[in-house]
Every structure is written in C-alpha cells, then in structure tokens.
Amino acid sequence: MSKGTDGRSGRRTAEERLSRLLVMLPWLMERGEVPLAEVARRFALTEAEVARDLELAAMCGLPPFVDEMIDVYIDDDVVHVGVPRLFTRPLRLTAPEGFALVAAGRAAMQLPGADPEGPLGRGLAKLAEALGDDAVVVDLPMPPAVAEMIETLTAAVQSCERLRVRYWTPSRDEVTERTITPRRVFHDRGEWYVAADDGRSGERRTFRVDRFESIERTGEHDEPEQPGTVAEEHDWFADAGLPRVTLRLTPAARWVVERYPVEKVVERRGGRIDATFPVASERWLDRLLVRLGTEAEVLAPAEWRTRAVDVARRVLARYLEAASGTGE
C-alpha cells in the first residue's frame, strides 16, 4: 500500500500546499508556539516549505480588516501563533480520508486480539457518528487451526521469542524443521503470513501460516529488531533475485494482474496484456498456467514456453491411469 505524498519530492501543487496549511494552522493555533523543525517533521515538509507557506498565510485575510489576518510569524526557528482566527478547526475529512480511517479501523477490528468493546471499537463508533453508518465490512477469515497459530506467532513477535516449527514448502513439496523468530504477522489477499528471521538461512523469510505443520515455543529470546526494518514485509514478493516470467493474457485472464504482484504490464490489441511477474516458485507458475489454460501464453523466457503443455500432460496422466477409474 502506498504511503501517500511526503511532500519532499517534486513540486507541490497549490491544492497540496493549501490542504497541508489547513491542518497545520489549527494544530499550531492550539499550541501557540512550536519549533520549526518539529512542525516540519510532523507534517512531512522541509523547514523551508513550512516557512514559505506560513509566511504566505500571514499575508492572507480580508483587507482592509487587518485584525482578521492570520496571526503567525517565525522567530529564531520557532513558529508563533497569536490569537486563533479563521482556521481554528481542521477541514472536515475528505471522502478518501474518511474511507482510509474506516477501512483501517474495520480491518484492525478483524485482527487477533481486537475487542469490540475496547478503545478501537469505541473510537470507530464515534467515527461512524461523524461519517455515517456505512456498512463497510472487512472479512479476514481465520480458520480455527490458523487462529491458534496466529496467537502463538503474535505473542512471539511481541516478546521476540524463537519458535521451533515444521513448515511445508510447496515448491519442493517437503516438510522442513527450522527455528524462526517472528517479526510481523500480516494478512494479504485472503492469506495469513508471518515475516520471520529464519535460523536455517539466517535471512528474513515469509511463511504462510496455514503451511506450518507445527509450532512450538522454545523459551529463548532474540534481540528486538532495529527500527526501520519493520515496514519491509509488504515488499516480500519484490525480490530482485527471483526469475521473471512474461505472460500474454486474454481479457478473461486479466484478473491475474490484480491478484499477484506484477512488475510490468503492457497493453496489447483486443484487450490483451503482456504482464511480467516475479516467480517465487516454479510450482506457483505451474499452478497458475494450468488454471489459466488457453487464456495465457508464456512469452519469455523461451525455455518456459512449453511449460503449460508439460504440466497439463502430467496432470492428464493421472486421468489416463486405469487405477482410479471414473467415479463411483
């Protein structure tokens, strides 16, 4: 998920500058004086940008009524605001901002440990009063077997405890035993994952929670991770070391680019697209190709062009063996 504009890159539009000013002013008016550096940090701007916009705000108002002006000045790198006027309250939430809060809140209510009677539930109820009862439902299904493991994993994230696990790796179709230190549990596109330091490889790895055969606590603890490393797990699929595959997809197969991390999409005639994906495992690719059938064609790399045919032959072989017969 994108992190929004940080205001540091490129030119800021008049709309961006004004809307930032309209949240900055009420906040400053409530405080009276704030170091310039703190204002800049909080509102993701440079000090020069803050200074420029506040100086501009000081010139605004309704001439000839000078006492209607916004009373703000910067002295010795501290922002001072006199009598609060005009923009004493922030502008109401825009539709996207309202949606952001509601969707984040509803999703968080589905995460393990959320309590409808707790602070988040109460906060969301107050938000609903202001924004209207909109019936936004976020469904993050958690089968009971998974829920139990997530509870253990979450507790381990909080205490940096090492866990001994048995994990089924689909690409090799084998179960391995390893020791992991969970760092973050997350839900993405219907599945639960844990990002963990893997004792086997010594690297950060992503595991699908429903593929753990067993999880055991060890009572041993690792160091908390360094701040700044926490936000990386959403890029787990964008590993530069992975091979790439380029598929030509018919309109009926376009859903693939919504469903899986895609690196590049090129529009072709007749609603077709050429899409390039990182291939986390060849087994994933095999499954995808056989599901897409004639709706997809491998363009590159060349050695994978007949892959779908090979996979389909292998599956068909099951049906041609006499052993299982046809039905009851």
Add this chain to the structure above:
Amino acid sequence: MAVDRVERLTNLLALLLETPRPLTLAEIADELEGQYVGKESTRRAAFERDKAALREIGVPIESTVLTGDRAGATAYWIDRKRYELADLHLEPDEMRALQVAVAAVRPAQGREALWKLGLDTIEGDAAGDVAVTATVPELPALPTLREAAAQRLAVSFAYRGKPRRLDPYGLLLRNGFWYAVGRDHEHDALRTYRVDRIEGDVRIDADAPFERPADVDLRAAFPADPKELGAGGDEAVARVRVFAARARGVERELGTDRVVQRHADGSIDVAVPCANVPAFRSWVLGLLDQAEVLGPPDVRAAVVDWLEAIVAR
C-alpha cells in the same frame, strides 16, 4: 507580480467562510481586490478553477441563484458547520487505537486523516506495538461508494459495458477483493459487484435516497467459498482423490468431515462443492497432479477437456 495561487485560494476561502451573506463573483472580485482581474470571462475562468481546487481538497462550497434585483446571478458561501471537522470527542486510548489501526493497514490517505484528528502516524519504536498488519486494497471508487452507503443514496456506474444503478447497502472486502453489495434497480434484487471491475467514475444520485433493510447481512450476500457460488442446493458435490503428498494439507483446508474415504497409500477421497465449475476447476488444478476428479462424470470430463485444450494448442 501575480498573487501566489495559494494566497488567492486562502483569501477566497477566508472570504467565503466569513461572509454573512452569499456573494456573487462580482462582489468577490471587489473584496479580493486585484486577485480576479481582466474581463468577465477571464475572471470567471480563474474563479471556476479556484472553486474546483477548493472542492477537490474537500471544501464544501454552497451556491444559490439570486432573485430580485440581481436575479439570475449565482452567489457563493461556505457553511462553517459543514466546513469544519466535528469534534469526535475521542479519548486518548481511542486515538491511540486509531493510530495503531492506521499503522497496521497503512492506507494512502491515512496520515492526512490522522492529522485532521490532531494525531500523527506512529513510527520507529512505537511501531513495534503493531505485531499484526493487513493489506487492504485501495480503489478510486471506494470512497464515493462508502459515502453513498453512509448517506443512503443510489449510485450509477458502468460495469461490463452496461450502465447500472445500485442502492449500495455496503462494501465487503473478501479474499483481497472489494465488493459493493446492494439492490440493483434494473433487477430489483440483491446484487454484488467487484469494485475493481467498475468502469470509470461512480456518481452519487442525490435525488434517489433509499432505506437499507434492517436484516441485510453483507457477509451472507454470497458464499465465502467461491466453489459454492451458484449452488442451488447441496447436490452439486464432486468426489476428488487427493494423493498422499497433499492429503494432509487438503484435509486441514476442507475439514475432516469432508473426507469420505482413506486409502492405504495415504491418499484420501474428499467431497468438494462444485456448483461453480470454473472455481472448482481452479481449486482442483491448483493441486496439480496431486488430485484427480473422480466424479460426477460431467465435472471430470470438464476438467479433462480443459487440460486437453492446453495440450492441443
């Protein structure tokens, strides 16, 4: 030198917030001396651009067509009550919970929203409190659909090349996809639309209010398992043999009550809903050569045909 556009926008905003009565463009140009200049059409174009900019950042600008001696002229103002964020009276622990929620989901506009509530995002050490996170996809149509659902107003949009009208009862995120659920006007029935497949803009129809039925349950609007979609009864069930390598995983996925037979070699036969054949086929092919559809014959034949079409290409 021309006035900085941000300054002109701020002045216009201040004027419309403070005015005791609606103002025409001529009056606005008068008040903001030297900021809307040139001939009528030039001034009008600049003003319309500014009005659009203010609306884009969320400023509600009211307008009315005057009568009497200035009949026909449009006058503008901003209602401070509609402009300002209502005080939500959030307690400190509730604020903290919202911050954690935004940190866990990281929506694109989350930080701007928190700023307006007087909060900031939590980062660094404090972010360690966020042990569990979720990815929530964002789409341009979602905020508009949410507003329409909250205000109980019908929407119209294009979907698969056809215009649709819907009373949006709510939005449901399931398996990574957002669905709009509501009463479809044309069919007068409950319908579900994939929001990412909506073509172009969603328009709210302010003249078409609706009542949401008290008993509407979004989660039940369609089955959680896509293989059950379109199931009229419980007879559409396929028997699938799952070979030993995947037997354990499939049993865990489906539940032990779906296992109809266990074989000595470790393989199992399971009963799987197959009313929605494409969804069923996709599921069974996901097991590659570790599964075989045993019956019913037409479902088995459909899977074989699919595979043969790949080989024949």
